[in-house]
Amino acid sequence: MSIRPGPRNLLTDVDGLAVGNAGSLAVRSGVTVVLPETRAVAACDVRGGAPGTRETDALDPATLVEAVDAIVLSGGSTYGLEAMSGAVAWLGARGRGFKLGETPRVSPVVPGAILFDLANGGDKAWGEAPPYRAWGRAACDEATQNFEIGNAGAGIGALAGNLKGGLGSASAIDGPLQIGALIAVNAFGSPLIPGTGHFWAAPYEVGEEFGARGWPPGRPAISVADPLRGSRAELTPLAPGGNTTIGVVATNAALTQAEAQRIAIMAQDGLARALRPVHSHVDGDALFVLSTGLIELPAAERLVHLMRIGAIAADCVARAAARGVYAAGDLGDAVCYRSRYPSERDKS
Secondary structure, three states: OOOEOOOOOOHHHOOOEEEEEEEEOOOOEEEEEEEEOOOEEEEEEEOOOOOOEEOOHHHOOOOOOOEEOOEEEEOOHHHHHHHHHHHHHHHHHOOOOEOOOOOOOOEOOOOEEEOOOOOOOOOOOOOOOOOHHHHHHHHHHOOEOOOOOEOOHHHOOOEEOOEEOEEEEEEEEEOOEEEEEEEEEOOOOEOEOOOOOOEOOHHHOOOOOOOOOOOOOOOOOHHHOOOOOOOHHHOOOOOOOOOOOEEEEEEEEOOOHHHHHHHHHHHHHHHHHHOEOOOOOOOOOEEEEEEEEEEOOOHHHHHHHHHHHHHHHHHHHHHHHHHHHHHOOOEOOEOOHHHHOOOHHHHO
16 A cells, blocks of 8 residues: 555644644744644654754653643744743643642643744734734634644744745555644755755655655756755844744654654654755754554564654655745745746646
């Protein structure tokens, strides 16, 4: 049986998950929440040199709590960390969270990561009341299986190299296994092969999910090209923490927390396939993995299945990153991919 995208080609093709977006085009920022129906085993891998995260230490396999109630991806840099507080409040009010002993209260576990979109020209004059906490609650309210990508949620104010970035998602069905990725692309590096309109992720494209331009013919060795061509360096002076690509990978396979962490490490390869350079000094790249635990892996072939899940997850991450850039629209001075490289289909 061949691997194929799920019916939505979204993270929510993994049973038991919903995704909600909230934000503002005027502010040019937003929040995305991944909401499992029940608590899900989770892990995280951080590769960027300028990360902004919350509760990732709690996802270490040596710690007490191995399951989470939601994952939050947010714009807003450090202000965006309040989006996780909004999701915690929403979950706690509904009795969803970690419960220890006979205490009547729950403690929702909501890790998350932020990206930097403060310098994109949006209205950030929020004084002492940043909108991210409210957006965290609103994204939970909006959580559904069908959600928007491109200029949506955490991808609203994102940039990808010298293009408009965005929120992307992709999925893969491999027999009974479901695997999906949700990526907010705000990378310093470029999603495109230098001097072309072709995505680095082209070999991993399924169908026409990001334009079907394929790989450019007759290209010389990539290593002779300027590795920063097309990157954010062409738009603005470098600043620590000024970028970041963050995301969530999910599977219906039942994983331990240590296994989920290894899948997260493998899935980071998808960012390397889709963006160049990546995991840089000025990016805060982080990936979370969720296991909904609906499918048990056969013990005799467990390692093979785990490696297969990790490899497919990396492909999904590459596809999701390219889809996020392809689906994005122009916003302010940020020119989107389809405006810069219009195809005949885009012109019609």
